[in-house]
Amino acid sequence: xxxxxxxxxxGTGNQDDELAIAREKALAMDSSEKILDAILSHPRxxxxxxxxxxxxxxxxxxxxxxxxxxxxLRLASDEQVISVLDMACWRRDRLSIAAxxxxxxxxxxxxxxxxxRLIREDETGTFALWLYNSVSIALPxxxxxxxxxxxxxxxxxxxxxxxxxPRPEETETQLxxxxxxxxxxxxxxxxxxxxxxRAFLFQAAGVIPAQVEEEAYRLKTVRLAxxxxxxxxxxxxxxxxxxxxxxxxxxxxxAPGLAERGQAGLVPYFSTHGPDMGLFSRAxxxxxDSSLLMGLQSEFAVLCNKLIVADSLAIKGQADLAQVVKKAxxxxxxxxxxxxxxxxxxAADILRHYPLARIFGFGHGLALSLAFKAxxxxxxxxxxxxxxxxxxxxxxxxxxxxxxxxxxxxxxxSATPGQAYRxxxxxxxxxxxxxxxxxxxxxxxxxxxxxxxxxxxALEGANAFSVLLTAFARHLMNLNPAPRGLSKDxxxxxxxxLFSGRGKNRRISNRVKxxxxxxxxxSSGKKEGEISALAGFALEDIxxxxxxxxxxxxxxxxxxxxVPHILTETN
Numbered sequence: 001x002x003x004x005x006x007x008x009x010x011g012t013g014n015q016d017d018e019l020a021i022a023r024e025k026a027l028a029m030d031s032s033e034k035i036l037d038a039i040l041s042h043p044r045x046x047x048x049x050x051x052x053x054x055x056x057x058x059x060x061x062x063x064x065x066x067x068x069x070x071x072x073l074r075l076a077s078d079e080q081v082i083s084v085l086d087m088a089c090w091r092r093d094r095l096s097i098a099a100x101x102x103x104x105x106x107x108x109x110x111x112x113x114x115x116x117r118l119i120r121e122d123e124t125g126t127f128a129l130w131l132y133n134s135v136s137i138a139l140p141x142x143x144x145x146x147x148x149x150x151x152x153x154x155x156x157x158x159x160x161x162x163x164x165x166p167r168p169e170e171t172e173t174q175l176x177x178x179x180x181x182x183x184x185x186x187x188x189x190x191x192x193x194x195x196x197x198r199a200f201l202f203q204a205a206g207v208i209p210a211q212v213e214e215e216a217y218r219l220k221t222v223r224l225a226x227x228x229x230x231x232x233x234x235x236x237x238x239x240x241x242x243x244x245x246x247x248x249x250x251x252x253x254x255a256p257g258l259a260e261r262g263q264a265g266l267v268p269y270f271s272t273h274g275p276d277m278g279l280f281s282r283a284x285x286x287x288x289d290s291s292l293l294m295g296l297q298s299e300f301a302v303l304c305n306k307l308i309v310a311d312s313l314a315i316k317g318q319a320d321l322a323q324v325v326k327k328a329x330x331x332x333x334x335x336x337x338x339x340x341x342x343x344x345x346x347a348a349d350i351l352r353h354y355p356l357a358r359i360f361g362f363g364h365g366l367a368l369s370l371a372f373k374a375x376x377x378x379x380x381x382x383x384x385x386x387x388x389x390x391x392x393x394x395x396x397x398x399x400x401x402x403x404x405x406x407x408x409x410x411x412x413x414s415a416t417p418g419q420a421y422r423x424x425x426x427x428x429x430x431x432x433x434x435x436x437x438x439x440x441x442x443x444x445x446x447x448x449x450x451x452x453x454x455x456x457x458a459l460e461g462a463n464a465f466s467v468l469l470t471a472f473a474r475h476l477m478n479l480n481p482a483p484r485g486l487s488k489d490x491x492x493x494x495x496x497x498l499f500s501g502r503g504k505n506r507r508i509s510n511r512v513k514x515x516x517x518x519x520x521x522x523s524s525g526k527k528e529g530e531i532s533a534l535a536g537f538a539l540e541d542i543x544x545x546x547x548x549x550x551x552x553x554x555x556x557x558x559x560x561x562x563v564p565h566i567l568t569e570t571n
Contacts, residue, residue, distance in 0.1 A: 027269045032064045049075040054083035054227050055268040062316040073110040086220045093217045100130045108188045116192035124219045125212040131204035136163045156190050160201045228305045235309035241365035252353040271304040277329025279336045283347035299356040330425035335363025367424045371409035382448030394463045400436045442538035449524035455483040470567040485567035495555040506551040508543045
């Protein structure tokens with residue numbers, strides 16, 4: 001089973017079986033053109049559209065393209081249309097006037113009669129707030145000379161005169177285009193309901209912006225909460241860190257009741273179908289109880305919705321939603337892998353008894369623990385006290401730190417082109433990151449014990465590792481300790497002394513490692529045993545990496561341009 005979460009969980013409850021099957025079949029198609037054709041060609045197309053959840057409808061419209069979705073919008077319910085405005089036209093607690101411009105144009109083209117009705121029945125003042133921010137409205141007295149009105153006013157009813165307000169950084173051409181758009185919208189509304197049009201302008205002229213926006217936001221939040229989108233302050237709790245000792249102390253979730261058993265058709269399809277999600281998917285395949293599966297589907301959809309709100313994401317199609325689904329699945333798999341020791345049967349048992357949001361919080365908490373460790377260390381790190389940037393660390397280490405220091409920690413995966421970072425998805429990601437972070441901290445601590453000429457870090461290609469190794473190389477070969485890269489001959493000489501053995505058996509000699517410890521101890525004023533305890537594992541990792549890169553290359557063939565581990569005059 002992949003992440004088609006409840007593909008086999010039949011039971012549409014009181015939903016029309018035929019419509020439910022047709023809806024899932026249509027939404028599962030691999031292109032927006034096929035989805036649109038399947039819906040519009042259905043003999044009960046209107047019912048099919050209106051039976052789609054508001055979230056699926058929103059994604060569907062964006063997947064097809066708002067301008068190409070006019071026929072779908074004509075078939076939609078008022079609730080679905082208002083939901084589109086709620087999801088598309090707000091940026092946290094502020095109404096996006098530009099986004100509202102776009103959707104007013106689309107709705108006017110799709111069904112002007114509905115738009116006029118929505119404006120007439122709007123109790124929130126959202127439409128009036130949009131108009132207030134878009135136009136200047138004048139209502140001259142009967143004997144007033146309208147030629148005295150400033151600006152480019154126009155009128156549709158010879159009573160209200162309207163002038164389009166310019167937007168910041170808007171060009172004259174853009175203003176002309178928006179003026180045409182506004183005239184078209186207002187004309188369509190007036191044509192459908194003249195009294196509603198006049199009431200609309202009168203209401204907009206008297207808007208108190210802050211008061212109307214606050215109330216409109218409150219009601220929008222209530223509507224979205226009814227569709228599974230929690231308010232921001234509640235949604236952000238999904239990132240609450242849950243420690244292992246606390247995880248199993250929480251009450252187990254109750255078995256799904258009769259109400260939950262009829263929810264399958266009400267759960268958004270797009271938020272429960274996506275790519276394979278590791279252990280989470282494998283554990284789901286072992287859950288055979290259809291009622292439990294439906295409950296898990298509902299939980300997963302709610303979890304995805306909370307992530308959308310908490311991360312302030314703009315979902316404009318399946319690709320955007322797929323990223324949310326992937327993130328939720330990644331941390332669920334990570335949490336289950338740790339809690340269930342990577343055993344699918346045990347993971348399935350945890351799914352049966354503990355909320356998905358709690359499993360997600362535990363999994364994300366593993367990544368948060370690394371992030372907290374990195375941030376706590378950085379606050380007092382040697383490199384930070386020296387005023388050195390994060391780029392003082394080699395590329396791999398810099399990427400790991402960069403991912404951990406993001407507001408939401410991410411795993412650095414340099415091996416994937418175009419995808420430097422992604423969410424942590426398994427314990428191997430955690431372990432690899434932890435190992436590299438410990439290496440960074442150890443080398444930082446070691447270098448903090450030594451006295452460094454700041455000119456080292458001004459050399460081209462300098463990073464903490466290459467400075468440390470180059471300084472040792474100059475010591476080993478009795479060269480001037482001044483901050484300077486190795487010449488080609490010096491590089492060849494150093495690598496000649498670094499390795500022992502022949503062919504595949506070439507290794508960095510234990511003698512060289514002992515000399516390094518002796519040099520580091522003398523430079524830091526510490527004992528060799530103390531240096532080994534502090535950074536021995538990190539130094540071993542660095543030496544091993546050098547062996548992997550250069551053990552098969554003859555010293556005389558080394559080119560400093562391709563030896564980033566050592567500073568050279570050709571760097």
